[in-house]
Amino acid sequence: MYVATKGGERAIDAAHQWLADERRGDRSVPELGVAQIREQMALAVNRVMAEGSLYDPDLAALAIKQARGDLIEAVFLIRAYRTTLPRFGASIPVETDRMDIIRRISATFKDAPGGQILGPTFDYTHRLLDFKLMADGAAPEALRKEAEAVAAPHILQLLDRDGLMEPLSEGAETPPDLTREPLEMPADRPLRLQALARGDEGFVLSMAYSTQRGYGRTHAFVGELRIGTCAVEMEIPELGFAVEIGEIELTECETVNQFTGSKSEPPQFTRGYGLVMGQSERKAISMSLVDRALRWEELGEDYVGAPAQDAEFVLYHCDNIQATGFLEHIKLPHYVDFQSELELIRKLRRAAAGAEVKEAAE
Amino acid sequence: MTEQAYNFAYLDEATKRMIRRALLKGLAIPGYQVPFASREMPMPYGWGTGGVQVTAACLTPGDTLKVIDQGADDTTNAVSIRKFFERTAQVRTTETTAEATVIQTRHRIPEVALTQGQILVYQVPIPEPLRFLEPRESETRRMHALEEYGLMHVKLYEDIARHGAIATSYAYPVKVEGRYVMDPSPIPKFDNPKLGGNAAIQLFGAGREQRIYALPPYTDVVSLDFEDHPFDPSKADHACDLCGSGASYLDEVITDDTGSRMFVCSDTSYCTTRQAEGHTGRLSPKGEAA
Amino acid sequence: MFEAEVLSGGFSNPAHESARAFRACLEAMARPGRIQPITGATPPAPVSPAAGAILLTLVDATTPIFLAESHDTEAVRKWIAFHCSAPVVAAGEADFAIGTWDALQPLSQFAIGTADYPDRSATLIIDCEDLSEPTALLSGPGIETKQPAYLPAIDAFGANHAQFPLGVDCYFTSGGQVSALPRSTKVEAL
Secondary structure, X not given: OOOOOOOHHHHHHHHHHHHHHHHHOOOOOOOOOHHHHHHHOHHHHHHHHHHHOOOOHHHHHHHHHHOOOOHHHHHHHHHHHHOOOOOOOOOOOOOHHHOEEEEXXXXXXXXXXXXXXXXXXXXXXXXXXXXXXXXXXXXXXXXXXXOOOOOOOOHHHHXXXXXXXXXXXXXXXXXXXXXXXXXXXXXXHHHHHHHHHHOOHHHHHHHHHHHHOOOOOOOEEEEEEEEEEEEEEEEEOOXXXXXXXXXXXXXXEEEXXXXXXXXXXXXXXXXXXXXXXXXXXXXXXXXXXXXXXXXXOOOOOOOXXXXXXXXXXXXXXXXXXHHHHHHHHHHOOOHHHHHHHHHHHHHHHHHHHHHHHHHHHO | OOHHHOEOOEOOHHHXXXXXXXXXXXXXXXXXXXXXXXXXXXXXXXXXXXXXXXXXXXXXXXXXXXXXXXXXXXXXXXXXHHHHHHHHHOXXXXXXXXXXXXXXXXXXXXXXXXXXXXXXXXXXXXXXXXXXXXXXXXXXXXXXXXXXXXXXXXXXXXXXXXXXXXXXXXXXXXXXXXXXXXXXXXXXXHHHHHOOOOOOEEEEEEOOOOEEEEEOOOOOEEEOOEOOEOOOOOOOOOOXXXXXXXXXXXXXXXXXXXXXXXXXXXXXXXXXXXXXXXXXXXXXXXXXXX | OXXXXXXXXXXXXXXXXXXXXXXXXXXXXXXXXXXXXXXOOOOOXXXXXXXXXXHHHHOOOOOOEEEOHHHOOXXXXXXXXXXXXXXXXXXXXXXXXXXXXXXXXXXXXXXXXOOOOOOOEOEEEEEOOOOOXXXXXXXXXXXXXXXXXXXXXXXXXXXXXXXXXXXOEEEEXXXXXXXXXXXXXXXXEO
């Protein structure tokens, strides 16, 4: 006799116990500490902070541990935690001009005031597996010297002075916040940038790549890429002035894009912009390319039907937490709807068979 | 992290206020999708975050909550959501439809008629009934504004031309109070007649898509159709093999590898209640029936 | 005494009491014309306890409010500032408005939403003497057949309904009671 399966609750508990057990893995191998992840998996931590929209390396490291290294799952944990945090206020905009720079490069100028700094980069490494890392060993110390107090203005400002860059338009005082307001179309640039900054690195990368391959080509040069820490300041109404409440690491990319002019704009260089929490330069560059592609309308360019030009397509699909949740929900039972489809198909087949019989008879 | 670290019913008060305002506007404009700033929840998008946020905004400590998925109280996701509210809101829970004051559902409307004082909360994956005809939100919003639903009728009519019938069996679109075309969530079309004239308040939450909409009690809800092809809320042409009901929506269960199958009520509360009352079906154990 | 009045009168257990007050609003809006009890707030006069509970439940820093002349006192302003942090604005910019029926006139000064976003409309909280004497017969969503109800006017609400899906939505409050009239309701004199 058929008995409907009960005991879903026990099954869930057991599955979660199994997960916890697997997470720990072989007990003869030392357990990974959150501090170890924070220090030695820093780029994964950065990605989780950026896409989780919460700057907290310890929590991001914990999320990575809890998620067994599944970074999208870790982003999800951080987002779900972030949503419960009370909001005390908003900081004033960070000044990336005054960043303590660890890396700064420009592809458009050989040198620039403030100098180029390669910093801790994979660029120019030979991608050969380093088997020394398999064995325990002391890491080499980086060379150190006192930081020089050199101003490093944004490189695009230099072009700005010659009037070759499109002027930066003043945005609204307070940009929209898509974690507090539903995403609304058409989305203005600050909203698009916010969505891209939280967006999935892989998705934004592929969108950017598609523009390079001709789907909404924007002729981008990396005008400047800079990574470093910036002070975060907040106005305290009781004090009447801003105080520093901490500092965050940021990656900023500004692209210079060729632009031959349109009906509304003279020939000039235009901009794409990317800003991402942590050291995340692939994401920052990708973001600036996609930002530029999405600006076709305000620059009076043609819409060529490229995916990266389509703000609705990009913004509604760049969030990996929305995407993965909806994708994975098809694992949930759908048997009621499937039953309805079964009935329909049977009915349509009966009708079709009936029609054939009738035709044959005629 | 203990449960005490979270507010009653998980969401903070500011978020609840925002959702509550959206729900009230939704009731004032039946069938219209109110945008709301959906929050990340501790369960994934697509797994009921919209319904969970609506339920969290509605629950009071005195409520009794029922959660169903596919009509059943014991499906894994229903169990998980019920547990979430037991932990974060400490509300009483039940599997009996009539005992519940708030019912969160995925894909079904309970068989027994709901009553005044009950709230039915639907989990909605794609709230926009026009989405698969027009992917652009800015376009579909215009279409609702202008009451331009020709595209939907064309689609349904093409079905009839190709298949001789409307080939939509669930998430079957409805028109509310003669104004807004609405997606009833992926309930089988068998459930559509229960949307209109219902004594309970029906609330719809789409978390990922950031939309809330509502049907006040006794709202006029019509499934779209044509004069020569009237709406047909069909189901499997069987009776339940466990409780004998000929009026309930049935799941088809394959019972062995030679193709034997049986039909059982998808609404587990309805089926067990009927069995307890002594109703029997084709496969009920002989002699046990009262 | 004045300061004490400003600081007091909120919900003693905000999470639970606002949940109950919301359910009263939900029932009211879902069943137009039916009177629901709503309690927990003791706002300064002339704001009724019911209107106070609605303010505490729905209004905050993100929802600008308009105070009609009848309710625009320093005590009310301070109470709303302390408990709701809502900015006080002109009628046309308000998400919520509170006052007596006469003081809220004309209705045309309030936002009725747009064709794309009919929800972007004002919600009026109308403090009344008494809700118990029906003056109108209501029909529409939320009502099985007809519902008798007290309304402070007939024609104005008929005109509001005629704009559907645009329009304002109203709560009528008196003492510890609330009833509501959404734009979807058809109104006729009793």
